[in-house]
Amino acid sequence: MDRVAVIFGGRSTEHAISLISAEAVINAIDRSKHQIVMIGITLEGEWKLYNGPIELISSGKWEEQAVDLPIDRLPDVADFCFPVLHGVNGEDGTIQGLFEMMDMPYAGCGVLGSALAMDKVAAKMVFKANGIPTPDFKLVRSSDVKEHAGWEAVLCENHLDYPMFVKPANAGSSVGISKVRNRDELIDGLYEAARYDSRIIVEHGIDAREVETGVIGNEVPHVSVVGEIRATHEFYDFEAKYSDNAGTQIIIPANLKEKHVDEIKEIAANTYRALDLAGFARIDFLLEHGTGKVLVNEVNTIPGFTKYSMFPMLWKQAGVSFTELTERIMEYGYERYNAKNNR
Ligand SMILES: Nc1ncnc2c1ncn2[C@@H]1O[C@H](COP(=O)(O)OP(=O)(O)O)[C@@H](O)[C@H]1O
Ligand SMILES: [Mg+2]
Structure with missing residues (x-):
């Protein structure tokens, strides 16, 4: 044992x-x-x-x-x-x-995959290089915000339309993230994000449904069913995620057209390979209202794992119990270790 x-x-x-x-x-x-x-x-x-x-x-x-x-x-x-x-x-x-x-x-992703997925700017650069659809974005340095925030805001406006999302490159749980609708809010958002990281990502805000899928495996990614998160808050922020259970609703499987499910699963597998992920990860998407465009929002390499979390629930729906899921994740960890040592 x-x-x-x-x-x-x-x-x-x-x-x-x-x-x-x-x-x-x-x-x-x-x-x-x-x-x-x-x-x-x-x-x-x-x-x-x-x-x-x-x-x-x-x-x-x-x-x-x-x-x-x-x-x-x-x-x-x-x-x-x-x-x-x-x-x-x-x-x-x-x-x-x-x-x-x-x-x-x-268990889980290695150094590179973890670091790439955690850094919203690095992840997006890999998405772009691999043709993985994602909202347009711009990198801003926190040191530049401290010197001339107004100028940085104008540069963002040259690239992106309002509303925009301003996020620290590395954070998590929506800490330091704001949705902004005009220049004043953008400047405030840049200052807020600058408190958390030396690099900031500003993204074009998409009017979208939020859908997520779970992936497990090493060389061959296996993709779960697709689930949807509905937040009654303005966006799926920290409070909506963790303090206010009534504020969110998880729907599994998401009510989607089959072509969207197929597209999401294919993009999920491509994303998993592009970021060199291993073991397991949850990939979060934005499904744009009106156009039906599927965009990758972000990847979580150690997603929430409570009984009521999306990741284990997606696999349960796919026929993999929580116990079986931990078993497979551990097997992938050993497999990866052995493959590395036998190379
Ligand atoms: N480009 C965007 N367009 C629309 N909504 C977004 C965008 N980026 C983030 N959001 C909203 O903000 C939430 C938190 O952003 P996210 O990038 O997932 O950060 P975190 O790593 O903190 O989960 C998302 O779940 C979504 O509701
Ligand atoms: Mg998120």
């Missing part, structure tokens, strides 16, 4: 969501096949080994019973790593680099 380290928490704005996801993943993993090692990372970045009740993870109470775990002891306590970390320092290639350095097999 292998020892699977489920790693949760982390130095991220999405720390709390990671705890809820991890609790669900730990409960889903087949205990007759794997021994689970629970490893939490505090908001301050300290690694801890936890051996208490699973249900104390999501509330954060696990920290009181956990003991320090020096990072270099990771290979002594586990054979396989399953990071259930969202956002920076977990979903962005950093911890994946640590696993590579330690020569440990792990």
